[in-house]
Amino acid sequence: MLHHRVCNLCEAMCGLEIEHDGNKVLSVKGDTKDPFSRGFICPKGARIAELHEDPNRLKKPLRKREDGSWETIGWQQAIDYASERLNAVRKTHGLDAVGFYFGNPTVHNYGIMSYTGDLRRALKSKNVFSATSMDQLPHQFMAHQMFGHTLHLAVPDIDRTDYMIIMGANPSVSNGSLMSTGGVKPKLAAIRARNGRVLVIDPRRTETTKQADEHHFILPGTDVYFLLALLHEVFANGWVKPGHLAGLLKNEAELRELAKPFTPEAAAAKCGVPATEIRRIAREYATTDRAVIYGRMGLSTQAHGTLCNWLILVINLLTGHLDQEGGAMFTTPAVDLVRRKKFKQTYGRWHSRVRGLPESEGELPVAALAEEILTPGEGQVRAMITHAGNPVLSSPNGKQLEEAFAKLDFMVCIDVFLNETTSHADLILPPAAFLEVDHYDFVFNHLATSNNAKFSQALFKPEAGQWYDWQIAKALIEQLAPFSGYKLSRMFRWSTPARLLNLGLLTGPYGKWSSIKRLFSGLSLRKLKNTPHGIHLGPLQRRLPEILMTPDRKISLVPDFAVGEVQQLADGLTADVPAPDEHEFLLVGRRHLRSNNSWMHNAPGLAKGKDRCTVQVSEVDAARLTITPGQEVTVISRTGTIRIPAEVTDEMMPGVISIPHGFGHHRKGTRLEVAEASPGVSVNDITDEKLLDPITGNAAFSGQRVRISTE
Numbered sequence: 213m214l215h216h217r218v219c220n221l222c223e224a225m226c227g228l229e230i231e232h233d234g235n236k237v238l239s240v241k242g243d244t245k246d247p248f249s250r251g252f253i254c255p256k257g258a259r260i261a262e263l264h265e266d267p268n269r270l271k272k273p274l275r276k277r278e279d280g281s282w283e284t285i286g287w288q289q290a291i292d293y294a295s296e297r298l299n300a301v302r303k304t305h306g307l308d309a310v311g312f313y314f315g316n317p318t319v320h321n322y323g324i325m326s327y328t329g330d331l332r333r334a335l336k337s338k339n340v341f342s343a344t345s346m347d348q349l350p351h352q353f354m355a356h357q358m359f360g361h362t363l364h365l366a367v368p369d370i371d372r373t374d375y376m377i378i379m380g381a382n383p384s385v386s387n388g389s390l391m392s393t394g395g396v397k398p399k400l401a402a403i404r405a406r407n408g409r410v411l412v413i414d415p416r417r418t419e420t421t422k423q424a425d426e427h428h429f430i431l432p433g434t435d436v437y438f439l440l441a442l443l444h445e446v447f448a449n450g451w452v453k454p455g456h457l458a459g460l461l462k463n464e465a466e467l468r469e470l471a472k473p474f475t476p477e478a479a480a481a482k483c484g485v486p487a488t489e490i491r492r493i494a495r496e497y498a499t500t501d502r503a504v505i506y507g508r509m510g511l512s513t514q515a516h517g518t519l520c521n522w523l524i525l526v527i528n529l530l531t532g533h534l535d536q537e538g539g540a541m542f543t544t545p546a547v548d549l550v551r552r553k554k555f556k557q558t559y560g561r562w563h564s565r566v567r568g569l570p571e572s573e574g575e576l577p578v579a580a581l582a583e584e585i586l587t588p589g590e591g592q593v594r595a596m597i598t599h600a601g602n603p604v605l606s607s608p609n610g611k612q613l614e615e616a617f618a619k620l621d622f623m624v625c626i627d628v629f630l631n632e633t634t635s636h637a638d639l640i641l642p643p644a645a646f647l648e649v650d651h652y653d654f655v656f657n658h659l660a661t662s663n664n665a666k667f668s669q670a671l672f673k674p675e676a677g678q679w680y681d682w683q684i685a686k687a688l689i690e691q692l693a694p695f696s697g698y699k700l701s702r703m704f705r706w707s708t709p710a711r712l713l714n715l716g717l718l719t720g721p722y723g724k725w726s727s728i729k730r731l732f733s734g735l736s737l738r739k740l741k742n743t744p745h746g747i748h749l750g751p752l753q754r755r756l757p758e759i760l761m762t763p764d765r766k767i768s769l770v771p772d773f774a775v776g777e778v779q780q781l782a783d784g785l786t787a788d789v790p791a792p793d794e795h796e797f798l799l800v801g802r803r804h805l806r807s808n809n810s811w812m813h814n815a816p817g818l819a820k821g822k823d824r825c826t827v828q829v830s831e832v833d834a835a836r837l838t839i840t841p842g843q844e845v846t847v848i849s850r851t852g853t854i855r856i857p858a859e860v861t862d863e864m865m866p867g868v869i870s871i872p873h874g875f876g877h878h879r880k881g882t883r884l885e886v887a888e889a890s891p892g893v894s895v896n897d898i899t900d901e902k903l904l905d906p907i908t909g910n911a912a913f914s915g916q917r918v919r920i921s922t923e
């Protein structure tokens with residue numbers, strides 16, 4: 213029998229065709245009839261059954277005994293236990309004493325997405341954290357600043373562009389981020405086949421460079437100079453042509469002044485890309501009709517994360533490459549998550565207690581979580597809920613967080629594995645997951661390179677009595693809401709993810725209820741259920757000024773924070789950069805195709821092969837420090853030390869090293885047999901929770917200074 217569904221393991225939303233016998237998966241292929249991904253899949257999608265069938269997967273609530281061992285308990289008993297303990301902490305220490313962390317898979321799970329907002333409102337704690345603040349926070353912050361809503365994120369129109377500059381992203385491995393597109397590799401190949409060009413700017417000669425025309429090394433954390441030089445060239449050569457957006461812009465003259473000092477020569481001295489190349493790239497990009505700059509992780513998780521995102525937006529905009537075909541465009545999703553019509557200030561409304569870091573969309577930077585648990589005083593976090601996250605391995609200075617979790621009065625984790633984070637819990641609530649859940653991508657359809665809608669039905673039934681993520685969340689909300697005075701609506705009690713989805717579809721831009729014309733042909737859940745390969749809703753369309761939500765309905769090219777920051781960079785242009793000592797390096801991250809953050813190392817088919825948890829060192833540096841391939845070296849930072857085998861390669865820019873995150877499965881108390889067999893080390897034992905993008909508080913993993921010792 214064949215089953216069709218969307219793969220929800222990463223942002224690409226590939227269609228899967230699963231052959232099964234009613235109980236077991238026989239094979240997984242790409243669904244060639246899926247109009248979005250057209251048969252493309254990666255090894256993770258092909259191995260989704262291994263995650264589903266993992267013998268270490270938890271199916272029943274586990275409660276920790278006094279002696280640290282686990283006992284299985286019933287579902288209602290588990291919910292009652294969690295609520296009693298959480299409400300007891302709230303009663304004694306106040307609402308902020310319960311912290312909440314939600315991880316990356318929450319946005320890949322429509323059941324969780326449907327109730328995270330209610331859970332947050334029911335908790336009413338200032339101490340809410342998520343993976344956002346070690347990922348895409350600067351993108352969202354800039355979307356809010358420039359277009360008035362955190363979800364107004366422009367995605368590259370990869371299907372129609374003729375010139376794509378990729379900075380700080382490795383989409384041939386990550387399969388694209390804030391750019392959901394089934395099959396990046398064939399799409400990059402298609403750009404070149406239509407005589408377009410693909411450029412990669414990255415301190416590592418990545419897998420994506422194999423699909424590119426050119427690659428330029430750049431010193432980590434210095435992209436801001438490269439971008440300011442592009443902007444300088446745009447102004448100096450009169451390439452400003454914002455087209456239909458011209459009447460919406462303000463502060464153009466101020467921006468021109470800000471860019472003046474950043475000549476290609478001045479930028480080259482800082483970032484390492486030669487001035488002649490910067491000039492040529494600026495000219496080619498600005499004079500190509502359909503061109504786009506796309507920047508991701510490497511640009512947002514660095515000290516200048518927000519500045520980089522701002523500059524990419526303004527350069528795309530000024531050169532006529534925003535809200536234009538082949539440039540960066542906004543989607544028209546079938547379920548529109550932007551429900552507000554009016555601007556709302558959702559940044560900086562409060563600050564973290566210990567370090568004073570700013571709130572964003574109701575969350576504090578995750579880099580502040582450990583200190584909020586460890587520092588005594590009013591408002592100290594004493595209990596935690598985590599939902600689908602593994603911050604011990606994923607957050608900066610995860611080791612400190614590990615120590616902090618061990619000190620909590622109570623911790624409940626909603627997760628499918630007993631891993632490095634959940635092992636600290638007093639209670640684990642493991643939901644039905646993977647092939648047992650139905651699914652719709654609320655978030656990634658907002659970020660897709662064309663408009664599509666697809667509903668996936670559950671393939672298998674969960675184990676008898678097992679709860680879904682959303683049922684767990686809903687049950688907790690019901691017991692936590694009365695204490696904070698959050699009134700549950702009738703809608704909440706009636707709702708299920710499928711019902712909320714149907715409502716979203718019906719009232720969305722293509723929905724049955726959107727117009728008389730669509731009453732019979734428009735989208736509904738039933739229609740999606742009858743179209744298992746998904747429905748294509750057309751290429752991206754112009755959305756401005758329609759979706760603009762800033763208070764004055766204008767787009768400011770110079771947000772308040774930018775002036776001081778750019779002035780500081782200009783002042784430093786002539787300063788000499790102190791030469792690093794011979795053991796000092798700049799650290800960057802690395803992703804691998806057969807892995808996803810911390811939690812796919814327990815699937816044998818994905819984990820097999822050569823050791824991926826290595827530090828990549830350039831041949832030049834290896835020769836200089838006499839590091840041989842496979843040799844264990846020590847990498848040292850302010851926060852810690854790790855021992856890790858070296859991989860000597862010509863892929864790295866000299867002076868830069870790369871270490872992947874998500875490893876370090878040797879921790880006590882976990883139950884991950886395959887992962888524990890080749891545990892690797894966690895790079896986040898040496899990343900520094902004090903290194904941030906100062907504007908948003910986003911973690912700055914990229915460009916941190918570390919030392920290598922060969923002793």
Ligand SMILES: Nc1nc2c(c(=O)[nH]1)N[C@H]1C(S)=C(S)[C@@H](COP(=O)(O)OP(=O)(O)OC[C@H]3O[C@@H](n4cnc5c(=O)[nH]c(N)nc54)[C@H](O)[C@@H]3O)O[C@H]1N2
Pocket residue numbers: 314315316317321343346347509599600601602603605606607626627628629631643644645646681801802808809810811872873874895896899913
């Ligand atoms: N040094 C460094 N650190 C990084 C990064 C980096 O590039 N470098 N990248 C950062 C980024 S971009 C991200 S997004 C974060 C990720 O940070 P996290 O989200 O904290 O970490 P994950 O490894 O994705 O953990 C996901 C957890 O969800 C569980 N899970 C999986 N599916 C389900 C489900 O259906 N339901 C439930 N309830 N649980 C589920 C898994 O068992 C796992 O425990 O890491 C960040 N950390």
Ligand SMILES: Nc1nc2c(c(=O)[nH]1)N[C@H]1C(S)=C(S)[C@@H](COP(=O)(O)OP(=O)(O)OC[C@H]3O[C@@H](n4cnc5c(=O)[nH]c(N)nc54)[C@H](O)[C@@H]3O)O[C@H]1N2
Pocket residue numbers: 222223316347379380381382383385386387388389413414415416418430431432433434435508509510511514800801802803804805806807808809914915
């Ligand atoms: N296979 C796989 N796919 C994934 C994931 C995974 O773990 N594995 N994780 C998923 C998640 S949560 C996310 S957020 C996305 C992320 O997807 P991407 O944004 O594509 O992130 P990365 O693959 O980490 O690529 C970041 C690139 O930035 C470069 N870089 C680092 N610092 C700098 C810098 O200062 N300047 C420049 N120009 N480049 C720099 C790195 O060398 C690296 O090549 O991937 C998703 N997809």
Ligand code: SF4
Pocket residue numbers: 219220221222223224225226252253254255256257258387
């Ligand atoms: S690219 Fe992403 S969505 Fe596609 S099969 Fe791989 S993990 Fe799944």
Ligand SMILES: [Mo]
Pocket residue numbers: 316343347
């Ligand atoms: Mo991420």
